[in-house]
Amino acid sequence: MVTYTLDDTIAAIATPLGQGGIGIVRLSGPEALAVAEQVFTPAARSSLEGLESHKLVYGHACDPQNGHILDEALLVCMRAPRSYTGQDVVEIQGHGGPTPLRAILTACLAQGARMACEGEFTLRAFCNGRLDLAQAEAVLDIITSRTETALRVAVNQLGGRLSDEVRRLRRGLLEALAYLEASIDFGEDVPEQDLLPDLDALGDLLCWLLGEAERGMVYRQGVRTAIVGRPNVGKSSILNRLLRAERAIVTPVPGTTRDTLEETLNIQGVPLVLTDTAGIAESQDLVEQLGIERSRRSIAQADLALVVFDGSVPPGLEDAQVATLVAGRPAVVAVNKSELGTTYDYAELLPEAPHIEVSALTGEGLPELEQCLVETVFAGQMGATEEPVASNPRHRDALRRAWAHVQDAGHAIRAGVADDLVAIDVAGAVDALGAITGESASEELLEMIFGRFCIGK
Template sequence: MSMLTGDDTISAIATAIGEGGIGIIRISGSKAMAIAGKLFISKSGKTVDSLLSHQVMYGHIIDPASGETVDEAILLSMRAPRSYTCEDVVEIHCHGGPVPLKRILDLTLVQGARLAEPGEFTKRAFLNGRLDLAQAEAVIDIIRSKTDASLKVAVGNLSGQLSEQVRALRHAVLRMIAQLEAAIDFPEEDIEEAAAADVAQLIAEAKSRLTTLLATAQTGRILREGLATVIIGKPNVGKSSLLNALLREKRAIVTDIPGTTRDIIEEYVNIGGIPLKIIDTAGIRDTADVVEKIGVERAKALVEQADLILLLLDSSAPLSPEDRAVLELLPGKQAIVLINKSDLPARLETEEVEKYTGGRLVLKISVAREEGLAALEQAIVDMVYGGQVSPGEAAFVNNVRHSAALRAALERLNDAEATIEAGMPSDCIVVDLREAWEKLGAVTGDTVGEDIIDQIFTQFCIGK
């Protein structure tokens, strides 16, 4: 991929907003060393220009206009192409307060840098060929990872696990195209029919590989975005107690901080590596009763948003009209039915419950005694992975854009297969195969439009 056009040098704060031990200002571009040289005075007397790539110097940031010392700092030099952006990059590591960071950033802008756009450092890494588009998107997935499992998927994609499989598929499709075009170019050899038969076999193999990859998409999406989960049930059935049990201290809770990469705060509970995104957490905590105080319509709205419903019933009481109203929300949804208070004398008839559950998993638990919670956790893990290998062992499709492109490629392969079965000319088969090849290229960025690229990188933080 060609290098960036233009000669802009960009600068931004690369660390999170707020107070911290260390803050970093990142500068990238042909003027990065010169700009840093105007601001940084080494304690040893060395100049920034004298630094070799990946060396550091200790010193101070000075305002050239006033001679004022702004902060104590360490300067790190990374010469092109051995840097994140493949350009000259300088990082200024100073104290992590908002005032010194902003002062130093402003000084870099005064000296000729411009403020980086969201994701522009990673965009330059992509445009300069250091990362493909799938790897670049994995960077933001790493930043937003909610559990170790989601981190492993993102790191695997950054290392090229997904890209390697997609490139192998593109290469296979390209070989099919070459084989058919060779048959078209030499009609006197009468090999066109044989070539089509060979390609039909190759298409079947490519479809199988693509189907296997797409089978990871649902799990990958959940690991990336979280399993949207709602807890519903009648009054006093134990919803708040279950939520508190899930949120106990040994669980990891991850909160996205506003102003970094996202605009909203969401609460996630780590269940065996699966990030459960609890829907309407505040509402469930504030009321012990979704059905009575919010109403069945509100419960319906929550259910519509959910990937998973945890429906609580009371083992110590017969099935009530409220229970039936909630059970009737289950059709078409993924749900686990939890019969709580199993430590008390049972008055609930499970046979009646099973009339509504449609074969869904029913677990007996006691939230008060923390019985059955391990089984619930395992059930959620099994439901999400569906028998697939765990993250780190294979490539996972965890991005809606990627899964859409892969599904479109599979459709084009199906079209090519149908074209062969209909006995149509090889050039018609080639048209379908080229479209499949292009759809696969959209994943890695080889055949994607500039508007899509811009849209992807605007989701990043400034400074990444």
């Protein structure tokens, strides 16, 4: 539940509930310091009155009911507006254990603070204009980032890079909207203006941002990659090689892998979520059949297929079946067991996918395979070496909506449609962009976004 009031004081444990060096209880609101004064006794001064902002004070967290010391602690007060939430914020740093931290939190609640909801500190920062919505979402992306590239994307977003681009676009559209509305209201009195060049330029910028969002989502969410092939071609061996670990069981017995197995591999900052699957073949064995059914499903759900063939024997019927299942999807083919020296020609199976000769036994061809996987993920987008400006599917969807409206507005102008209808599309685009930065975000949307945060953030 998201709460929009700003005038009470909230409290929560802001660090994970486990054992660690330190743990922090955080307060935000007009009474933050007053509450803290009741539960914290400074060692070298009589009270917290007149305490300088952003300065650490040493002392003890105490239970105001009986005066018992709860923990040795440090306290810092960050006065409004120079704090995370834009309100008075107090952080009490105790030792990192659930019991002392809960005791300090309980004491704060007993002194009138309210337990914070999920993401409520960040929501307050948003409501106070310290962060816009895209920046608030970046905070969550930083916490959940899985690779350094995803982290850099999120840090840039927190710094306002995406928001700046979106605001620039929105301002351009608002100018167009202002002209349209003036011309609807005052007709001939408004000097005529050709909106098309501006709308086309804004459309191009939107299109670029959309591409950035698509690229960014790869870093943020990873690429689901299914390793598929008939039994015994070396799928699990290739998985182990790529992971540089003996993760999957490898044996000379066909049908070794029966269940799907998932591991994340980081290649050049791109998280590949690899799924090793059961070899695809006709089987009498019930467990094996179920495994094969799962592999078919893995292929259907994957963003990318890594197809493995055994290059030491000629292509067979089962290899052709695998190729049929994968056909039309993004795929990379690894022709394995190359060190045996009798590599047969698999070029006719999946001719549109790149084929790489590898040996899971010696490691030969594996670096080329990794490179090829990354290139296939970014097919058509290579050369973009800088980290993407956007990475969030919600932003991608909003950009798509905005782009469609701008396209429609352009078509309408070209077709000589009346200004008031053009204005509806331009306003739609303005709205879609406003949903990214939060100018036009519904309560429902805010609830969905901040509900994903943890308590204390």
